[in-house]
């Protein structure tokens with residue numbers, strides 16, 4: 001059984017008069033001890049998903065769907081249980097460590113806080129553990145006395161990682177853990193996370209807009225576009241052999257270093273993602289899709305298994321949300337009645 | 351000079367003493383700059399206070415001799431005695447020289463040295479203003495925190511509404527209202543509190559005196575608090591609102607902290623930083639409040655002294671008090687500058 005199972009997650013922000021459907025039916029699973037990469041452009045709803053996993057969204061957000069963490073639905077949990085699950089069951093390394101740490105408290109105290117909260121540990125034990133955690137992330141013990149502003153960006157992110165590991169969680173959610181850092185440090189931090197997660201046998205969900213980084217680190221990839229997962233599958237095959245035109249564009253926007261094929265074709269993706277408050281009819285990617293067809297404006301494709309026969313070996317467990325993946329459509333060329341409820345036919349086609 | 355705490359620095363924490371010395375030098379420079387600013391402000395206040403009260407209408411000698419038959423010679427003699435026959439610049443120089451010798455001149459009304467008068471009256475004012483400000487600040491911080499944390503809730507609306515209403519009420523009006531309702535014994539409410547003064551004459555014994563003073567203190571303090579706490583509430587509320595969306599609060603929640611702990615451990619310490627500065631900056635308004643409240647409640651402090659001095663005008667007295675009040679505000683601001691680094695580690699280093 002998957003440690004994390006997200007089913008048809010929908011998050012809508014109330015903003016003034018209007019509503020922003022930031023996540024529109026996203027789903028994915030994460031096996032124990034495995035690493036899932038979530039990729040997608042800015043604004044596609046990655047952080048919203050991450051925050052939803054521990055019910056950390058602001059009150060302006062309406063959340064629907066199912067988030068099963070070790071079999072328990074996070075969305076219907078009682079408060080007490082939820083607080084116990086937070087950090088001990090799953091912890092988060094946030095996007096910007098500068099603002100995610102409290103500026104007026106020593107980093108050692110901030111790392112110790114969840115330990116004191118979730119476990120019966122004596123102060124001496126806690127401070128020893130804080131020291132050990134700091135050493136694990138490559139900081140000397142005495143740095144526990146530092147305030148966040150006394151550390152560099154990379155050191156702060158190391159503190160965040162130490163903090164996230166403090167209660168030995170089973171799942172680590174890393175939301176763009178390196179965006180605010182310069183390139184050299186980014187690589188260091190990614191290696192650090194990768195190593196620690198492996199050593200502790202922790203499952204990880206890593207969010208990034210850089211598909212190539214995720215492909216290198218993770219076992220599986222989920223590519224998000226406009227609030228949905230549009231492609232999902234084993235990391236290598238998704239990255240090397242994209243089935244969804246958006247994934248294909250993402251892989252060429254971040255070429256694999258040393259790969260001459262992608263070098264020759266380094267085009268980015270033209271245009272902007274759709275306004276979440278006013279998505280286009282049919283496939284949300286249509287306005288930017290280089291291979292869009294007529295039916296793409298009437299059919300709203302949902303994640304669909306990619307036929308193993310069509311992609312060859314090693315493609316088991318792949319899925320993409322594109323009309324070109326739907327078997328009956330490929331043959332008939334019409335918006336056929338979907339075989340499973342998770343392919344939604346829009347009103348226009350009825 | 352010794353360098354304590356140095357031996358505690360763990361190995362690898364080298365370069366300690368140099369860094370430490372540098373830090374001390376920077377600290378001293380900071381304090382020096384703040385002291386200099388305070389001194390300049392103080393000088394400006396001295397000059398202002400001299401000229402300000404000379405614009406007031408009224409002739410001090412006329413007021414002093416009001417209702418009595420005086421000859422022109424007697425009037426002239428009075429003028430000479432108080433130095434009012436001198437040219438303005440000479441008066442100014444005398445005034446400055448006096449200030450530096452702590453010789454504040456002789457009160458026109460009371461005919462005793464101003465310094466002596468102030469010495470007698472300063473205790474009650476410190477008691478009233480201190481108690482009032484402390485209660486108002488605590489009340490404002492607590493209620494402001496509650497209001498901000500639940501923005502838009504009933505708690506928020508009631509708290510802010512009441513505070514703003516009380517804020518908009520003139521303090522003398524509120525004071526008089528309290529006297530009429532709670533102290534005069536008129537109507538159906540018995541006179542629960544004294545109408546004015548600080549002590550019932552003839553009270554003896556330390557405990558009795560303390561209780562009696564406290565009893566007299568209730569209404570004036572209540573008036574002051576009612577009028578002043580709204581500012582503290584609004585400041586705390588808005589600085590808390592500024593922190594509300596901050597990422598470190600999401601971190602705190604993600605750790606599994608209860609809402610109350612997220613507020614107490616994380617949001618409040620951050621929201622307090624701007625609040626503390628603003629509270630100190632607002633102390634000037636406390637001075638204004640104290641003058642009115644003391645006058646309404648006949649509280650024997652500097653405020654009522656100032657008020658009585660203004661009507662004469664008792665120039666040496668009001669000048670000295672003006673300088674004193676302004677110095678208190680300047681001193682508080684200086685204190686804020688010196689206290690702030692203790693609260694905010696980012697300023698400390």
Ligand SMILES: Nc1ncnc2c1ncn2[C@@H]1O[C@H](COP(=O)(O)OP(=O)(O)OP(=O)(O)O)[C@@H](O)[C@H]1O
Nearest residue numbers: 013015020022041042043044045046047048058276
């Ligand atoms: N608190 C909020 N209130 C209203 N709208 C929000 C809120 N937070 C996010 N959104 C909107 O929801 C959408 C998804 O935002 P989200 O932060 O999840 O994107 P993201 O994929 O994490 O982007 P990035 O790569 O920039 O971090 C965006 O359109 C954003 O404007």
Ligand code: SF4
Nearest residue numbers: 283286289296322323
């Ligand atoms: S459904 Fe159509 S528009 Fe959407 S990605 Fe596939 S081909 Fe492009």
Ligand SMILES: [Mg+2]
Nearest residue numbers: 046047048095
């Ligand atoms: Mg994000």
